[in-house]
Amino acid sequence: MKVLVAVKRVVDYNVKVRAKADGSNVDLNNVKMAINPFCEIAVEEAVRLKEAGTATEVIAVSVGDKSCQEQIRTALALGADRGIQVETDGQVEPLVVAKLLKGVVDKEQPQLVILGKQSIDGDNNQTGQMLGALANMPQGTFASEISVDGDKLNVTREVDGGLQTLSLNLPAIVTTDLRLNEPRYASLPNIMKAKKKQLDVYTPEDLGVAVTSHLTQVKVEPPAERKAGIKVADVEQLVDKLKNEAKVI
Amino acid sequence: MSTLVIAEHDNSSLKVATLNAVAAAQAMGAGIDILVAGANCGGAADAAAKVPGVGKVLVADNAAYEHQLAENVSLLIAEVGAAYDNIIAPATSNCKNIMPRVAALLDVAQISEITSVESADTFKRPIYAGNVIATVKSTDAKKVITVRTTAYDAAPAEGGSATIEAVSAVHDAGLSSFVGEEVAVSDRPELTSAKIVISGGRGMQNGENFKLLDGIADKLGAAIGASRAAVDAGFVPNDMQVGQTGKIVAPDLYIAVGISGAIQHLAGMKDSKVIVAINKDEDAPIFQVADYGLVADLFNALPELEAKL
Ligand SMILES: Cc1cc2nc3c(=O)[nH]c(=O)nc-3n(C[C@H](O)[C@H](O)[C@H](O)COP(=O)(O)OP(=O)(O)OC[C@H]3O[C@@H](n4cnc5c(N)ncnc54)[C@H](O)[C@@H]3O)c2cc1C
Ligand SMILES: Nc1ncnc2c1ncn2[C@@H]1O[C@H](COP(=O)(O)O)[C@@H](O)[C@H]1O
Numbered sequence: 001m002k003v004l005v006a007v008k009r010v011v012d013y014n015v016k017v018r019a020k021a022d023g024s025n026v027d028l029n030n031v032k033m034a035i036n037p038f039c040e041i042a043v044e045e046a047v048r049l050k051e052a053g054t055a056t057e058v059i060a061v062s063v064g065d066k067s068c069q070e071q072i073r074t075a076l077a078l079g080a081d082r083g084i085q086v087e088t089d090g091q092v093e094p095l096v097v098a099k100l101l102k103g104v105v106d107k108e109q110p111q112l113v114i115l116g117k118q119s120i121d122g123d124n125n126q127t128g129q130m131l132g133a134l135a136n137m138p139q140g141t142f143a144s145e146i147s148v149d150g151d152k153l154n155v156t157r158e159v160d161g162g163l164q165t166l167s168l169n170l171p172a173i174v175t176t177d178l179r180l181n182e183p184r185y186a187s188l189p190n191i192m193k194a195k196k197k198q199l200d201v202y203t204p205e206d207l208g209v210a211v212t213s214h215l216t217q218v219k220v221e222p223p224a225e226r227k228a229g230i231k232v233a234d235v236e237q238l239v240d241k242l243k244n245e246a247k248v249i
Numbered sequence: 250m251s252t253l254v255i256a257e258h259d260n261s262s263l264k265v266a267t268l269n270a271v272a273a274a275q276a277m278g279a280g281i282d283i284l285v286a287g288a289n290c291g292g293a294a295d296a297a298a299k300v301p302g303v304g305k306v307l308v309a310d311n312a313a314y315e316h317q318l319a320e321n322v323s324l325l326i327a328e329v330g331a332a333y334d335n336i337i338a339p340a341t342s343n344c345k346n347i348m349p350r351v352a353a354l355l356d357v358a359q360i361s362e363i364t365s366v367e368s369a370d371t372f373k374r375p376i377y378a379g380n381v382i383a384t385v386k387s388t389d390a391k392k393v394i395t396v397r398t399t400a401y402d403a404a405p406a407e408g409g410s411a412t413i414e415a416v417s418a419v420h421d422a423g424l425s426s427f428v429g430e431e432v433a434v435s436d437r438p439e440l441t442s443a444k445i446v447i448s449g450g451r452g453m454q455n456g457e458n459f460k461l462l463d464g465i466a467d468k469l470g471a472a473i474g475a476s477r478a479a480v481d482a483g484f485v486p487n488d489m490q491v492g493q494t495g496k497i498v499a500p501d502l503y504i505a506v507g508i509s510g511a512i513q514h515l516a517g518m519k520d521s522k523v524i525v526a527i528n529k530d531e532d533a534p535i536f537q538v539a540d541y542g543l544v545a546d547l548f549n550a551l552p553e554l555e556a557k558l
Contacts, residue, residue, distance in 0.1 A: 016512055017377040026381050095358050118494055123376055124361050129349035138320050138424035141346050158487045160342040165428040178477060179487060214358035218384040229540040235553040238543050246523045248502040249469060
């Protein structure tokens, strides 16, 4: 089966992002960019399906300006077969990404689409579910285990109360949680090979999608500061402070 | 202004998160109804009808909604929600699963995990693991919103008498089915609504050592949480993870034990009223957000703490 994986270019997870002083946006000057960690898990899962003989082809798709080709190349180095960039001016909101991905789904007809559960920049947790609705496909979100079972997909999901297992008709959508797998590192030869793999570029018009924004960011600001705390000398002092100063126990 | 609040419940009772969402809905104005979708969910519907300030409770009671399958419930919410200006749900794992589908069906954006209502169309929400607070304005006529439950004190549970109305629409998309679940059973309070939370990290070394937190949690009536590292290492189950991509908590007291304080962990607990950190590394970043920091080996400090409480 054909597997489509959505990968997003985001700030590296180690970076502590700050709001610009004038509140116009976040300061991303000279900040390290990377593939969204949940998308890395998505690529790994797709590649494992291919290695297991379940998947026949893995296609990595990213929506964004030309710079996101870097993350598509990363996915290709990790084992995806070919890439698709959907060209937009910078970041677009989840509903638009979902519509563009729906356009790619219509073109490629994958049996499985794997996305991250959440982008670590916008913390939206929306795109996979939206794609599910637009493509009328079932979804297994926050997946910690998946297995193909004939024309069905079993998905174990991380939910508030523990774990839940669903059976989905294929084609289906999966969004990854942290425990689904541990992504591999790309080897140097694979990074070299990835440069030669096919990477197609589509415009939203090619996919018949109008990019209209529903949200505007009015401003950004830093969160409320916590006032500086103190170090206590020992457990006895800690208990005393909690009882008599903070009065929380 | 009319708002439909989506109930989080277990069919027999209403989850507190619903009341947090009602509080956010109240910030948007009057005219609040609650939708309870489930199977044999009369208990939850009765509880919802007691929430003060609620006009009607709409109840869709059908086997198709028993396990909250997103494919089915989203169709229901999109249909019922067509008549409302706002559709609001708590940002529980269940509603995070369903609501974006609703938004896409209605062709509107979703505004995730709002922490403040600035006006009818403008909201605040944390982005970048809570390092930045964004103010966003929606141009959609209808708003689909999830609420960060820690940002809103729960609305009162008792005192109202809303009318209960049955919704007959049955949506079974036929795309998915429930196979099973492993639900953690615990006598402790729920992590997201507990007044006190004590969490262990990689410093706990193994699952067995988490027992060192039990006695303290018993004495304090606390819930027990964990860092991602502790969950990944298999010390404790996934539903205990606190953080950017786990559960968001803001108790009166949060005690972090053997947790370094990575931004992803801080994102899930730094709005707690009082933070205590116990860590043997005096430079651990967790101390930067701790009101009371104790530099100590947890294997000495925890038994002593339990004894002194
Ligand atoms: C996409 C993504 C999402 C993530 N989401 C989350 C999330 O939701 N929640 C989360 O927590 N993390 C999350 N993380 C992981 C996060 O980056 C950190 O790796 C994790 O929080 C570290 O856990 P820890 O503090 O327990 O472990 P470590 O960083 O290894 O820290 C262990 C601490 O224990 C202390 N210690 C060790 N032994 C003792 C002892 N005997 N006594 C006292 N102290 C001791 C050490 O000094 C150290 O500070 C995420 C990461 C990514 C990339
Ligand atoms: N611009 C994008 N390009 C490709 N995939 C994306 C993009 N935005 C979001 N996604 C996918 O959707 C997932 C969830 O993102 P979000 O809904 O923004 O939290 C990500 O992990 C990606 O798999």
